[in-house]
Every structure is written in C-alpha cells, then in structure tokens.
Amino acid sequence: MTTLLDPGAGSLSGVVVLDLSRVLAGPYAAQMLADLGATVIKIENPRDPDVSRGFPPYLTDGDEEFSGYYAQYNRGKLGVGLDLTAPGGVETLRELVRRADILVENFRPGTMAKLGVGYEVLREVNPRLVYVAISGYGQTGSRSRRPAFDNTAQAAGGLWSMNGYPDQPPVRVGVTIGDLSATLFAVVGTLAALRHAERTGEGQLVDVAQVDSVLALTETAVVDYTVRGVEATPAGNEHAWVRPYELFDCADGQVFFGAYTDKLWRASCELFGDPEAADDIEIDTMRKRFDPEVYARRVKPLVSRWLVTRTKAELEELAGDVIPLTAIKTIGEVVDDPGTSERDMVVEADYGPLGVLRMFGQPIKLSATPATPNRRANRFAEHSDAVLMGLAGYDAEQIARLRATGALS
Numbered sequence: 001m002t003t004l005l006d007p008g009a010g011s012l013s014g015v016v017v018l019d020l021s022r023v024l025a026g027p028y029a030a031q032m033l034a035d036l037g038a039t040v041i042k043i044e045n046p047r048d049p050d051v052s053r054g055f056p057p058y059l060t061d062g063d064e065e066f067s068g069y070y071a072q073y074n075r076g077k078l079g080v081g082l083d084l085t086a087p088g089g090v091e092t093l094r095e096l097v098r099r100a101d102i103l104v105e106n107f108r109p110g111t112m113a114k115l116g117v118g119y120e121v122l123r124e125v126n127p128r129l130v131y132v133a134i135s136g137y138g139q140t141g142s143r144s145r146r147p148a149f150d151n152t153a154q155a156a157g158g159l160w161s162m163n164g165y166p167d168q169p170p171v172r173v174g175v176t177i178g179d180l181s182a183t184l185f186a187v188v189g190t191l192a193a194l195r196h197a198e199r200t201g202e203g204q205l206v207d208v209a210q211v212d213s214v215l216a217l218t219e220t221a222v223v224d225y226t227v228r229g230v231e232a233t234p235a236g237n238e239h240a241w242v243r244p245y246e247l248f249d250c251a252d253g254q255v256f257f258g259a260y261t262d263k264l265w266r267a268s269c270e271l272f273g274d275p276e277a278a279d280d281i282e283i284d285t286m287r288k289r290f291d292p293e294v295y296a297r298r299v300k301p302l303v304s305r306w307l308v309t310r311t312k313a314e315l316e317e318l319a320g321d322v323i324p325l326t327a328i329k330t331i332g333e334v335v336d337d338p339g340t341s342e343r344d345m346v347v348e349a350d351y352g353p354l355g356v357l358r359m360f361g362q363p364i365k366l367s368a369t370p371a372t373p374n375r376r377a378n379r380f381a382e383h384s385d386a387v388l389m390g391l392a393g394y395d396a397e398q399i400a401r402l403r404a405t406g407a408l409s
Contacts (some may be wrong), residue, residue, distance in 0.1 A: 005309035005390045010037015011369040017102040022050045025179040026106035027073040029186040034076035035362045035371040046409040059354040072359045081202040081381030081409025089407040095392040106134040109144045129203040138209030141370040153178025157214025164234035181213035243295045251310045258324040272306040347374040381409040
C-alpha cells in the first residue's frame with residue numbers, strides 16, 4: 001500500500017533519505033534518489049531556508065511565486081522545517097535518523113559536528129546510516145575547511161585552465177560542472193554504500209569533493225602530464241588529438257562532425273561525393289589525419305567544403321545513421337525536439353494556480369522500475385507534521401512543543 005512516506009514505486013521504494021543540503025549538488029543527488037523511488041525528506045532551517053528558493057526563473061500567480069530552479073532540483077520530496085539550534089531540534093533530527101537509511105548534506109566540513117549531528121554522532125544513533133557529505137575539498141586534507149563554489153572546483157580541479165581558445169584566457173565550463181559532477185559521484189557512492197549496509201548492517205561515510213570530481217572529468221589530461229610531461233591547454237572546439245572531431249560552419253549555423261576513424265572517413269567521402277579523398281595517400285589513414293599540420297592544410301578545408309553550403313537539417317538528413325554529424329542546437333531546439341520527447345527528457349509537474357512546470361526528466365531509464373520525475377517540489381515545511389508523526393512517531397502535543405520553542409515550522 002502506498003503512503004506519503006512510501007510512494008511504493010521505484011527501485012528504491014522503502015528507502016528513507018534525509019536531505020539537509022542546499023542549492024545544487026546535494027539537492028540534485030537526493031532528487032535522483034527520489035526519482036528512483038526513495039522517500040526523500042527535505043529538512044530546512046526556518047530561519048535560513050535553502051537559498052535556491054530565491055533563484056529565478058519563477059512560476060507566478062499574483063503575489064505568489066515559486067522558484068523553477070528549486071523545483072527542478074527538489075521534485076518529489078517531502079518538506080520539514082527544523083531549526084537544529086533551537087531546543088528540541090537536534091533531538092528531533094536524531095529521531096528521524098534512527099529510521100532513515102541515508103542522510104545527505106553539503107555544508108562545509110565541521111558544520112554538522114558543531115551542531116552535534118556529525119557523522120561520528122549519528123553513526124551511534126543509527127549504525128546502518130549512509131552519511132553522504134558533499135563539499136568543496138572533501139572531509140580530509142589541509143584544505144577541507146576552505147569555502148568553495150562551483151568555480152572553485154573548476155579552478156582547483158584543473159578544468160578551467162584547459163577550456164576555451166588557445167589565443168584567449170581560459171573559460172569556465174558554462175554549467176556548474178563542479179556541483180553536477182559531485183552530484184553524480186555522490187549518487188554512485190550512495191548506492192554502493194547502501195548496498196553494503198543492506199548486506200551487513202554497517203553504514204559508512206560517503207565523502208565526495210567537488211574538486212576531486214572535476215579532476216576525474218579531465219579525461220586524458222592527467223596521464224598526458226604524468227606520462228609525457230604535457231599540460232593540457234585550451235583547444236577551442238578541436239579535440240586534443242582526434243581529428244576531425246569538432247564544430248564546423250554550415251549554411252544556417254554550426255554542426256558537430258566527428259568522422260575520425262578510417263571506416264567513418266571513407267563513408268563520409270562517399271556520402272559527400274569525394275570518393276577519391278578516401279584513397280589520397282596523404283590523408284588515407286587515421287594516424288595521418290591526426291597530424292595537426294596535415295589536418296589544418298588538407299582535412300579541415302575538405303570537410304568545411306562539404307558542409308558550408310548545406311543547412312543543419314539537410315546535413316542531419318544526409319548523415320542519417322551513417323556518420324556522426326549533429327546540429328549544434330539551442331536549448332529551445334532541444335526542448336522542442338521530437339527525439340527529446342521520445343526519451344521522456346522533458347517532463348511536466350502541476351503547480352496548480354502557478355501553472356505547469358516543464359523541466360528536464362530522468363536520464364536513467366529502468367525497464368522494470370521506471371523513475372518518476374514528473375512530481376512537484378515541496379513548499380517550505382509543507383509536510384512537517386506528517387513526517388514527524390509518520391516517521392518519528394511524534395504526537396500532536398510533541399509537535400506543538402517543538403513549534404513553541406521555534407524548532408519546528
């Protein structure tokens with residue numbers, strides 16, 4: 001039977017997650033667990049709610065507004081307002097922890113311990129608890145207490161230095177990749193730790209740093225440096241060594257063309273009416289085309305000539321299932337693309353008078369226990385009473401006392 005505290009669907013049905021995190025990395029990790037069926041309880045401080053509630057864009061209805069940003073990263077959660085500094089706040093959290101499987105937080109290391117609810121304390125309350133801590137530099141090391149944002153991770157993790165164009169200062173990646181990468185690694189770590197806890201009854205600390213996560217996304221940069229002593233630098237739209245594999249102009253915009261293997265190169269030569277180029281001894285092998293000088297002098301001009309007079313639609317139609325050629329699309333084009341709908345990657349959540357929010361869906365497709373991303377996010381403290389009664393076993397009198405002390409909203 002489904003209830004508020006157990007929606008009864010999804011591969012993580014029955015798993016209870018306490019989400020004390022804010023903004024992006026932690027909330028998104030907890031939301032992915034919610035999409036997959038976990039009961040996720042968003043716990044916010046009544047005096048200092050998640051700051052992302054104030055981020056644009058907003059769903060509006062007269063004087064009421066609701067952050068679309070918050071909604072996208074907190075869908076499917078239950079909301080509790082709990083002040084851990086007020087009398088009864090810490091004790092209430094501990095009661096919830098007794099019945100939880102996972103706790104997610106992304107405060108600066110040491111913050112939870114100062115409040116009396118750090119990992120070492122909570123593991124005594126619930127030995128099987130999977131405690132997920134996402135931070136800038138991690139829970140250990142000399143830099144662990146330093147403040148950090150996404151740009152901190154992009155800078156300290158090396159990614160910023162290698163992104164952009166060779167003749168210009170490096171450019172940050174256009175999305176918050178430090179937060180987003182930490183999100184994904186945190187989810188992987190959480191599921192691994194949950195599996196261990198279910199087998200052994202032993203929980204553990206899942207320590208994920210944004211800086212570590214960004215470094216793990218730098219592809220060949222680390223081994224290029226350790227093996228060859230070569231430091232990665234901005235390369236624009238070109239790949240470090242795979243060619244052709246970049247952006248090209250066409251009649252009405254740009255496309256990505258990536259036919260770099262010998263098989264794909266030969267298919268491209270046939271497709272674009274240049275079969276003799278496939279047998280040209282200067283560019284007839286992948287290794288030859290990888291040479292920067294040969295690529296700039298022979299290969300790139302040839303590909304440019306193939307593409308420049310055709311539109312994006314014509315090129316995608318021509319390439320079909322034969323060669324990798326894709327239009328560089330705006331977000332609007334992606335949202336409205338039939339292929340996006342076919343994969344359920346734009347979903348809707350109904351916010352009543354505020355309207356319907358369209359947002360990105362869940363990229364993990366499970367055949368037997370599909371995700372449920374089309375749910376709305378919680379309003380602040382929307383489910384405080386129901387959660388404390390249903391999960392912690394509190395009665396109305398206990399809840400009233402907590403409200404009187406300011407611990408509960």
